[in-house]
Amino acid sequence: MQNQQHQALRRKFKEIAFQHVDGLYNLAFHLSNNRWDAEDLVQETYLKAYLSFENFEEGSNFRGWIYTILYHSFINHYRKKSRMPLRIDFDYLKDTCPDDRNSRKFSLFTDDYERHLADEVLLAMEKLPEHYKVPVILADLFDMKYKEVASALKCPIGTVMSRIARARQKLRNSLRKYAREYGYV
Template structure:
């Protein structure tokens, strides 16, 4: 026969749900971007909530719960990737493979900044998925979730300088991809074959 929950367990559970459940939509969106399919995304979010609940006693009221649970999501995803021996390797998550110097911007986009207006939500999602995992994560955190750099550094467990470098490369790559999509849609006088 299952044990009945103690009053302190019930209070803890209520406090956790009050803090955590409002973030479910954001975490699910991120999980979809990381896992790339709904089933894995749901598993990732569920595991994140379970881990967060188990270590809820470590979270201090008044501190940034959102950043705290995001860190758990990211760590859980890294664990899943490692266990399945697919997806990004740990070295990839630490930012290997980044280009050391800023590349030259494609002049066409700089001269046609309005081209980005031609891009729709699906273009942005496709471009996000085309980014290497470390860049995708930092772009999600900075541009979609609007976290401050110091929070991104804490969530990813990397220095601020790495956050800035990664974001720089991610936005540069996004620009190139979105410009390419805009051109495919006929912006700039060039129309390519359907994808």
Template sequence: MEASTLTPCSPRLTRFGGLGTLAPSREPSIFFMTERSEAELLEAAQGGDRRAFSRLVRKHQRRVYACAVQMLGDGGDADDAVQETFMRAWRAIARFDGRSQLSTWLYRVCVNVCLNHIRKRKRHDAADIADPRMPEPKADPTQGSSDPARALEARQLQGRIAEALDGLSESLRTTVIMVLVHGMPQKEAAEVLGCSEGTIAWRIHEARRRLRLALASEEDQTEGEEGRRAS
């Protein structure tokens, strides 16, 4: 199978519509059946059916893209990571042995791609207040019209949380994103990361402890600076 026949996609531009145009397979295909199970699509994709693989991409792309955004904190980088994830998956799909769920396997590929991106790029000195990993602050319905000062404070808090998250080691940060942000069961996270459930539980406990310390330390520092300015 030639990977060059795939047209990479941008999830944001295609609304998660798949890999784009795929060269049609010369093999007979039941792709146009109304319903087709994932197992059938997987079997066809492993036999070289690009349209079947495109169908699998459309099914799993939202989750893969969400993983990339959470790990990289940048929409453009996430687009690149999603491209690379599915290109790698296409090249390796014939070797997928089914010992884990396809979604778990794709997640593992995405995590490895994102970790490579993180290692290669330069780290920013501070987190972006508009970090896409952090949800937009919700308005308080009891407060009536929006309060600009309150909204700014909420965005600054989000920035501090993102910065504290970036301060964690790769293993802790990745585990937090999978389990606490995406709600992935610890058993599945252990399969993706190739470790025991006990290790996942310890990482979550340790990450929470370090995040609390980092946020408390920054809050103390901020209060100290404000006190010096007031005096």
């Protein structure tokens, strides 16, 4: 009987959880700024979520719950990483980097203009303090409602709203010169 319950729980987890893999990866990538850490974070998130899924209250916000797990995993990972010295595998980089420096194979954007604009926005996002960056990413890039962001970050909705407003203002200020220079304003 217990095995049947376990199987049913496992099926339900797979049914619900894997709808969010792309969003979790995107958030993990925005937080960690590299794909390997992002992949590790998503994997760790799914493992933790699976192991504690029996404690998840059916009918509550699964998306907020799993994003919370990812965010807390990131915080723990970041703390560990900040205590470790930087290690770079140059042989791996040499083997994986394309020889053609102008290659578009790995580019997400089709022209230099779009890529340059995206780079400026990403640089501005990177300069935001963590407590502003995470809420604005969740709200603006992942279309989460303020209530969902508050649930994921375990803070009051008013705090979320003010952090998002401040983050947007900081982004406006840091992109203002760029916008004038390229004729956006």
